[in-house]
Amino acid sequence: MTVLLSIRNLKVAYRRDGVAVQALKGVSLDVEAGERLAIIGESGSGKSTLALAAAGLLARGAEIGGRVDWFLPASAGAKAEDRQPSVLATSHPLLGREIGFVFQDPSSSLDPVMPIGKQIAEVTRTHLGLGWKDACAKAKTLLERVRLPDPSSALHAYPHQLSGGQKQRVAIAAAIAAGPTLLIADEATSALDTIVQAEIVALIRRLVSEDGMTLIFISHDIALAAALADRIAVLRHGELIELGGTDQILNAPRHAYTRALLDAHLGLDANPLLDRQGVSA
Amino acid sequence: MSLLAVSNLTKRYHRGGKPFAAVDEVSFEVGPGETLALAGPSGSGKSTIARLVLRLIEPDAGRIGFEGADFLALSGAALRARRARLQMVFQDPLAAFNPRATVARVLDDPLRIHNIASRAERPRRIAALLERVGLDAGLAARAIHEISGGQRQRVAIARAIATRPSLIVLDEAVSALDVSVRGQILELLLDLQRRERIAYLFISHDLGVIRAVAHRVVILDAGRIAESGDARAVIANPQSPVGKALVEAAPRLTRNRP
Numbered sequence: 001m002t003v004l005l006s007i008r009n010l011k012v013a014y015r016r017d018g019v020a021v022q023a024l025k026g027v028s029l030d031v032e033a034g035e036r037l038a039i040i041g042e043s044g045s046g047k048s049t050l051a052l053a054a055a056g057l058l059a060r061g062a063e064i065g066g067r068v069d070w071f072l073p074a075s076a077g078a079k080a081e082d083r084q085p086s087v088l089a090t091s092h093p094l095l096g097r098e099i100g101f102v103f104q105d106p107s108s109s110l111d112p113v114m115p116i117g118k119q120i121a122e123v124t125r126t127h128l129g130l131g132w133k134d135a136c137a138k139a140k141t142l143l144e145r146v147r148l149p150d151p152s153s154a155l156h157a158y159p160h161q162l163s164g165g166q167k168q169r170v171a172i173a174a175a176i177a178a179g180p181t182l183l184i185a186d187e188a189t190s191a192l193d194t195i196v197q198a199e200i201v202a203l204i205r206r207l208v209s210e211d212g213m214t215l216i217f218i219s220h221d222i223a224l225a226a227a228l229a230d231r232i233a234v235l236r237h238g239e240l241i242e243l244g245g246t247d248q249i250l251n252a253p254r255h256a257y258t259r260a261l262l263d264a265h266l267g268l269d270a271n272p273l274l275d276r277q278g279v280s281a
Numbered sequence: 282m283s284l285l286a287v288s289n290l291t292k293r294y295h296r297g298g299k300p301f302a303a304v305d306e307v308s309f310e311v312g313p314g315e316t317l318a319l320a321g322p323s324g325s326g327k328s329t330i331a332r333l334v335l336r337l338i339e340p341d342a343g344r345i346g347f348e349g350a351d352f353l354a355l356s357g358a359a360l361r362a363r364r365a366r367l368q369m370v371f372q373d374p375l376a377a378f379n380p381r382a383t384v385a386r387v388l389d390d391p392l393r394i395h396n397i398a399s400r401a402e403r404p405r406r407i408a409a410l411l412e413r414v415g416l417d418a419g420l421a422a423r424a425i426h427e428i429s430g431g432q433r434q435r436v437a438i439a440r441a442i443a444t445r446p447s448l449i450v451l452d453e454a455v456s457a458l459d460v461s462v463r464g465q466i467l468e469l470l471l472d473l474q475r476r477e478r479i480a481y482l483f484i485s486h487d488l489g490v491i492r493a494v495a496h497r498v499v500i501l502d503a504g505r506i507a508e509s510g511d512a513r514a515v516i517a518n519p520q521s522p523v524g525k526a527l528v529e530a531a532p533r534l535t536r537n538r539p
Contacts, residue, residue: 042459042460042461043430043459163323163324164323192323193322193323193486194322194486194487194488194527194530194531194532195322195526195527195530196322196323197530197532198529198530198532199530220459220460221460221532222460222534223532223533223534224532226534226535227532227533250534250535250536251536251537260461261460261461262534262536264460264461264463264464265460265489265534266463266464266487266489266490266492266493267489267531267532267533267534268488268489268492268516268528268531268533269533270489270492270493272492272493272494272513273464273467273468273471273493273494274471274493274494274495274496
């Protein structure tokens with residue numbers, strides 16, 4: 001496998017009320033080109049910080065140590081072995097072009113006073129240099145690809161006219177508009193109900209496969225992660241606890257914390273807590 | 282004898298100038314010490330029903346019987362007195378509390394408002410409530426914004442049980458919690474139910490959680506009841522399209538168990 005992204009001894013600290021809070025305490029992992037990697041953990045595990053660091057989106061005040069190196073395929077015309085490493089601390093030209101980012105709350109990623117077609121068209125104008133006409137045509141194609149009903153009129157809709165699931169579809173359309181190498185979904189389905197969540201997961205799976213994108217899927221839900229990922233990384237308190245193939249993580253977890261996460265999952269086949277307590281109506 | 286009897290409850294709103302029923306002729310009952318879950322996708326009317334039952338909003342039609350009284354007919358002192366028996370816990374306890382208040386203040390309010398304990402007696406009651414929900418009494422002096430999300434939800438439960446309710450409405454009360462904390466909170470709720478025979482109206486979009494704690498389930502779709510029955514039986518063999526969709530969409534962990 002070819003490494004797309006190499007993270008080495010990544011440390012990130014935020015200052016809160018003058019006190020440094022260590023969000024990541026030296027995490028090292030490689031993201032392989034074309035893989036679907038899930039990063040799971042509970043609140044405060046550092047999973048979102050890791051995603052933001054990979055995308056170069058950390059807040060300015062964050063104290064950063066370690067390295068994040070990209071090995072992007074050569075752009076058209078260049079030699080195949082011509083790779084472009086870029087270091088975390090330098091300015092990141094990648095976001096939007098090489099990295100698509102989908103956040104938890106689509107309402108806060110979309111401009112409330114701009115038609116959604118224009119918001120998607122802006123991405124291809126900026127990163128692909130398309131004119132407005134071509135960019136709008138491309139936006140319509142993208143809305144079709146994310147299965148938004150009636151894409152022609154949806155181009156002119158405003159975010160508030162859409163449901164939460166539809167807004168997330170628009171945010172995904174914008175994220176993949178420039179044909180990124182890597183798609184990062186940070187709790188992209190957590191604010192949605194179960195049915196819409198399953199639809200968005202299916203959509204992400206299809207788009208990643210159709211476009212040959214690499215996926216980093218951040219989630220607190222180990223079952224959801226397992227349904228989508230080839231490999232799962234488990235974070236806790238800013239440290240990488242365990243990293244392995246999905247099958248190994250589910251069936252032969254090495255770390256007690258991973259086992260605890262698996263056991264805490266309340267599936268439709270789990271032994272109801274009611275029975276364990278012997279409560280009856 | 283049912284504790285809560287809801288019949289033909291209807292609440293209409295206007296959306297885009299057109300009236301629509303957020304809750305449409307919904308009827309169900311909850312018995313003493315029983316957990317009835319309301320499940321359904323976003324917009325199915327779950328939270329509107331919760332707010333109607335709590336009388337945070339008034340219905341357009343229907344009846345709510347609670348502890349044998351016509352709950353919708355109550356007002357003034359009679360309503361306040363009855364409200365002590367009907368409590369609530371929401372998804373985000375930070376939004377439900379004054380963030381600058383201390384834990385003690387949050388628990389002092391219901392004891393004072395409902396005349397449950399004298400001023401001198403209240404600190405002891407507060408310590409007992411904290412202990413009852415598995416928290417250290419020393420937490421009383423801390424500010425709400427200083428404690429963890431799981432601790433905050435325990436304080437919300439402590440506040441709810443302070444007035445000795447017969448029914449607690451839990452609206453997505455464990456949805457925002459980490460899975461490890463979620464299990465503990467569910468155990469706490471079951472323990473309280475067993476010891477004090479509290480009934481729960483348990484609202485959740487998560488069938489896995491519902492199956493773990495609820496006796497019966499009502500599945501809602503677009504403000505109407507799609508199906509209802511024994512929680513495990515309905516989830517094992519859903520009959521309505523929305524019931525089937527919810528079961529189908531629930532994330533599954535497929536492990537090769539030894």
